[in-house]
Amino acid sequence: MAAMISIRAADPAATRVTMSIDEQDGRNAAGISFGKAAQKPAATTGAWLPGSLSAQFLAAGGLLMLIAMLVAGYLITELVTGGAIRHKAASTALFMESLVGPAAQELSVSKKLSGAAVAKLDALLSDEQFKRRxxxxxIWTPDGVVAYSNTAQIIGQRFKQPEGLKRALGGEVAAAFTDLSAAEHVIRGIGTRYLEIYSPIRQHASGQIIAVAEIHEQTEHLHSDLASLRTSSWAVVAMVTLAIMAGLFGIVHRGSKTIETQRAALARRVFEMEEVSRHNRLLKERSQRASARVTELNEQFIRTLGADLHDGPAQLIGFSILKIDEIRKSTGPAATEKLLQPMQSALDEAMREIRSIAKGLLLPEIAELPLHEVISRAVRAHEVRTSSQVALATAEVRAPVSDAVKICVFRFVQEGLNNAYRHGGGIGQEVGNLIDGFALRVWVLDRGSNQIASSDWATKGGMGLYGLRERVESLGGSLTVEAERDAGTRIQMTLDLSGGLLLG
Incomplete structure (x- = not known):
């Protein structure tokens, strides 16, 4: 039998395997092939599949980036709008200080403004455009008294100091939207939220804060500017977030594609290895069947040799023996010579046939017997030959096993009992068998005082045991020996009948 296996890799993504087995008669050939086109699992390299790394990143990363964008946008917008309001307040405060500061200098020596200073301030604030804005x-004194107001009814009154006033007295320019619940606003009935800007007024000579100017500014333009600033801030934050998200997603997407490609390639490799493994199992089963067939053929050959020896050389030798009696009765040399010539020819022919035929051992007829009866026949033959007793613990086996299994079991029992008789004196001999699924177990044991331990059987067990191991392993089975000095020996063979050793 010849076997050929070839593996060709045309590219890293495709592997083609071709196997063929040609049996010895040249008529039964089986070819098996598989390749990328028909057998391989579909590649799944899309990074948008549910559960893919890109999809997971897009879901989790997108949510986190959205939260980060909202937080960053809110903080940045608040910072920008706060900065814009402070800038607005600072510019307005500088403008108002330049207008109001000179007229309010007399508050450094008096708690009240003179009529001239009030008239000057009224004149400054009389412009309609100025008043609209x-x-x-x-103008507040440091103790919370209104020293001047364009609403005369609150001049000279003391009110609770606003927070902005306190900060301005500390030297800061403060800005806040109008608190409509403040007493000075309730008196005047103010219902519009203006931007209140508190600016400290300093004495020209010493720089000491002598008063605080509070100006109320219309917020229409301010709200429009703040809305524009917020929109611009959110747009910048959104674009930066999207750019970061796109960059990270590109990296993850590329890595995900690489991982998916490698995963698909690995799946193809695993699939191909499984196919190779499956075909290897098929090859093993075919090899076992072929080995079983070889064993059967060997036994048939031995049987044929025995028949040839009986029908050929044995007949010629028998003919020669008959000629011996005729030679004894011959009357002279001429007659004797005449009788010797055919006798010599027959013996020469028998010798030629004997030399051309190898002597073999004939098995009894076991082809039609079930396996447990094959075991029984081997045991009875041993008992007749050795006049010893053997205990049988056989289980009925109705499975149609091949002749190779029957021959192997017969030889195993025969050789095992020979060893039990030779090394253990035939004491406590037992033969049994068991079927466990597709596993066939047959054992021979004795309880005699052998002199060979388990570790020595490999070298001291003799050629019979060595040949028996070869016979069992040729069918894909195994042979084990358990022996202790002076405690008996157990020899067991195990065969897997699923590997083509069952008929039908």
Missing amino acids: FPYLE
């Missing part, structure tokens, strides 16, 4: 103006 800055409808209210108050």
Whole structure:
């Protein structure tokens, strides 16, 4: 039998395997092939599949980036709008200080403004455009008294100091939207939220804060500017977030594609290895069947040799023996010579046939017997030959096993009992068998005082045991020996009948 296996890799993504087995008669050939086109699992390299790394990143990363964008956008917008309001307040405060500061210098020596200073301030605030933008103006003394206001009814009154006033007295320019619940606003009935800007007024000579100017500014333009700033800030934050997300997603997407490609390639390799493994199992089964067939053929050959020896050389030798009696009765040399010539020819022919035929051992007829009866026949033959007793613990086997299995079991029992008789004196001999699924177990044991331990059987067990191991392993089975000095020996063979050793 010849076997050929060839593996060709045309490219890293495709592997083609071709196997063929040609049996010895040249008529039964089986070819098996598989390749990328028909057998391989479909490649799944899309990075948008559910559960893929890209999809997971897009879901989790997108949510996290959205939260980060909202937080960053809110903080940045608040910072930008706060900065814009402070800048607005600072510029307005600088403008108002330049207008109001000179008229309020007399507050450094007096708690009240003179009529001339009030008239000067009224004149400054009388412009209609100025009044539309800055409808209210108050000048506070450090103790919370309104020293001047374009609303005369609150001049000279003391009110709770606003928070902005306190900060301005500390030297800061403060800005806040109008608190409509403040007493000075309730008196005047102000219902519009202006931007209140508190600017400290300093004495020209010493720089000491002598008063605080509070200006109320209309917020229409301010709200429009703040809305524009917020929109621009959110747009910048969104674009930066999207750019970061796109960059990270590109990296993850590329890595995900690489991982998916490698995973698909690995799946193809695993699939191909499984196919190779499956075909290897098929090859093993075919090899076992072929080995079983070889064993059967060997036994048939031995049987044929025995028949040839009986029908050929044995007949010629028998003919020669008959000629011996005729030679004894011959009357002279001429007659004797005449009788010797055919006798010599027959013996020469028998010798030629004997030399051309190898002597073999004939098995009894076991082809039609079930396996447990094959075991029984081997045991009875041993008992007749050795006049010893053997205990049988056989289980009925109705499975149609091949002749190769029957021959192997017969030889195993025969050789095992020979060893039990030779090394253990035939004491406590037992033969049994068991079927466990597709596993066939047959054992021979004795309880005699052998002198060979398990570790020595490999070298001291003799050629019979060596040949028996070869016979069992040729069918894909195994042979084990358990022996202790002076404690008996157990020899067991195990065959897997699923590997083509069953008929039908």
